[in-house]
Amino acid sequence: MILSxxxxxxxxxxxxxxxxxxxxxxxxxNYGFCAACHLRDIAGALGxxxxxxxxxxxxxxxGWIIGAFAMSKVNGEFRPRGGSSPAVRFLLGAxxxxxxxxxxxxxxxxxxxxxxxxxxxxxxxxGFLAGIGTGIIFLKKGFSLGRARTISGSISFAGYLPVVxxxxxxxxxxxxxxxxxxxxxxxGSQHAPVVMxxxxxxxxxxxxxxxxxxLSGGFRDFFLVRDTFLLKIYGLIFLGAMVANLFFGTFKxxxxxxxxxxxxxxxxxxxxxxxxxxxxxxxxxxxxQLIMAADGNTDAGVCVLGMLAGAGVAHTIxxxxxGAGVPVNGQIAVVVxxxxxxxxxxxxxxxxxxxATA
Amino acid sequence: xxxxxxxxxxxxxIPLLRTRDALATCDELTVLxxxxxxxxxxxxxxxxxxxxxxxxxxxxxxxxxIVK
Numbered sequence: 001m002i003l004s005x006x007x008x009x010x011x012x013x014x015x016x017x018x019x020x021x022x023x024x025x026x027x028x029x030n031y032g033f034c035a036a037c038h039l040r041d042i043a044g045a046l047g048x049x050x051x052x053x054x055x056x057x058x059x060x061x062x063g064w065i066i067g068a069f070a071m072s073k074v075n076g077e078f079r080p081r082g083g084s085s086p087a088v089r090f091l092l093g094a095x096x097x098x099x100x101x102x103x104x105x106x107x108x109x110x111x112x113x114x115x116x117x118x119x120x121x122x123x124x125x126x127g128f129l130a131g132i133g134t135g136i137i138f139l140k141k142g143f144s145l146g147r148a149r150t151i152s153g154s155i156s157f158a159g160y161l162p163v164v165x166x167x168x169x170x171x172x173x174x175x176x177x178x179x180x181x182x183x184x185x186x187x188g189s190q191h192a193p194v195v196m197x198x199x200x201x202x203x204x205x206x207x208x209x210x211x212x213x214x215l216s217g218g219f220r221d222f223f224l225v226r227d228t229f230l231l232k233i234y235g236l237i238f239l240g241a242m243v244a245n246l247f248f249g250t251f252k253x254x255x256x257x258x259x260x261x262x263x264x265x266x267x268x269x270x271x272x273x274x275x276x277x278x279x280x281x282x283x284x285x286x287x288x289q290l291i292m293a294a295d296g297n298t299d300a301g302v303c304v305l306g307m308l309a310g311a312g313v314a315h316t317i318x319x320x321x322x323g324a325g326v327p328v329n330g331q332i333a334v335v336v337x338x339x340x341x342x343x344x345x346x347x348x349x350x351x352x353x354x355x356a357t358a
Numbered sequence: 359x360x361x362x363x364x365x366x367x368x369x370x371x372i373p374l375l376r377t378r379d380a381l382a383t384c385d386e387l388t389v390l391x392x393x394x395x396x397x398x399x400x401x402x403x404x405x406x407x408x409x410x411x412x413x414x415x416x417x418x419x420x421x422x423x424i425v426k
Contacts, residue, residue, distance in 0.1 A: 075394075077394055079392075079418060081367070081392075083367075084367065084368075084369065139371065139372065139375055140375065144368060144369075144372055145369060146367075147366065147367030147368060148367040148368075148369075149367055150392065150418060212395045212398070214370075217370065217371070220371055221399070224371065224374065224375070224378075224403075225374070225399070225402060225403045225406055226406060227399075227402050227403075227406070282369070283369030283370040283371070283372075284369075284370060299369075352363075352365075352368075352372070352376050353380075354361035354362060354363040354376070354379075354380035354383070354384065354387065355361060355362050355363075356359060356360070356361050356362075356384070357360045357361065357362050357388075
């Protein structure tokens with residue numbers, strides 16, 4: 001009991017206060033941690049999209065992967081596995097990223113935005129919860145992407161790809177390597193020192209793995225079995241970030257004039273609605289997909305690739321939102337995306353029944 | 359009535375959901391799982407319903423035996 005409160009405190013403070021410290025050190029407003037936005041910036045750094053203001057290989061993400069990997073090795077939980085409809089997970093990952101880019105944040109950033117006084121986070125959270133509820137309906141009707149199998153032998157190296165790539169890219173961005181893009185203006189140019197971002201990521205990544213942090217899982221655990229462990233962590237993240245914002249004077253209550261945000265309420269709602277449905281079908285929110293990829297889950301790894309691809313498409317054909325709002329392309333894409341997730345939720349059903357024994 | 363459920367390889371929260379459904383139709387259930395998060399979720403669920411649950415460690419797998 002006491003041990004779980006220790007983890008709740010550690011997780012809440014490191015994510016909540018850590019996020020605000022990263023902003024103080026140079027990250028854009030309410031942008032200390034964001035699984036979707038940071039991946040989008042990495043996509044830019046790799047040239048997957050060419051949005052000049054959004055190119056920076058955020059070390060927070062590499063820290064998450066390396067930290068989670070290290071913790072999983074310490075725990076003995078690292079296990080290369082895969083084979084559960086990776087192609088569908090790639091598509092769902094792309095749609096999940098699309099939803100996040102229309103709101104301008106993953107569910108974790110929605111929480112952090114709220115802790116900065118950005119009330120658009122409320123609209124988005126409502127959409128997120130509605131999306132999880134919808135996803136649960138599909139699950140109850142038998143939705144499943146099938147079994148993953150443990151990968152054994154030398155091909156299990158695939159489970160190590162995320163951590164290997166993360167180490168290479170973290171070293172590359174630290175060294176200012178020439179094959180990466182670096183924005184000189186805009187959000188991509190705003191970042192904390194590399195080492196600070198990396199260490200923040202390492203610590204929080206290890207904690208995220210240990211506590212099984214997952215924004216969709218927290219609400220789902222409460223809906224299904226009244227378990228509040230993860231919800232308490234989110235409460236502490238919110239409190240920690242809010243107190244830190246008040247301390248540094250970065251708390252600003254309202255809907256308008258918020259950093260990297262817009263006030264098109266319908267699309268804030270629907271953007272995170274799309275994230276909620278896809279996260280539930282995928283078995284984890286964007287943060288959780290990164291953590292699972294780190295501990296050997298190649299299906300989650302493919303989902304992360306889908307998120308990178310989704311960011312690439314979103315910033316090439318004008319789907320992503322900006323402070324000015326959501327372009328018409330993006331609005332259409334969200335509606336199409338929601339329709340596709342419903343189709344996937346409906347089509348992929350499996351009867352898994354318990355078998356009677358003697 | 360006793361039932362068996364093999365939940366190895368399924369994504370969260372399918373192991374928990376199917377375990378819950380199965381326990382609605384039997385008194386004793388053996389569940390096979392290979393994800394530590396699923397093990398924790400199912401054990402927490404069993405505890406919340408005051409069921410008796412035992413867990414045996416295999417090689418990278420767990421066998422949960424739940425009795426109402």
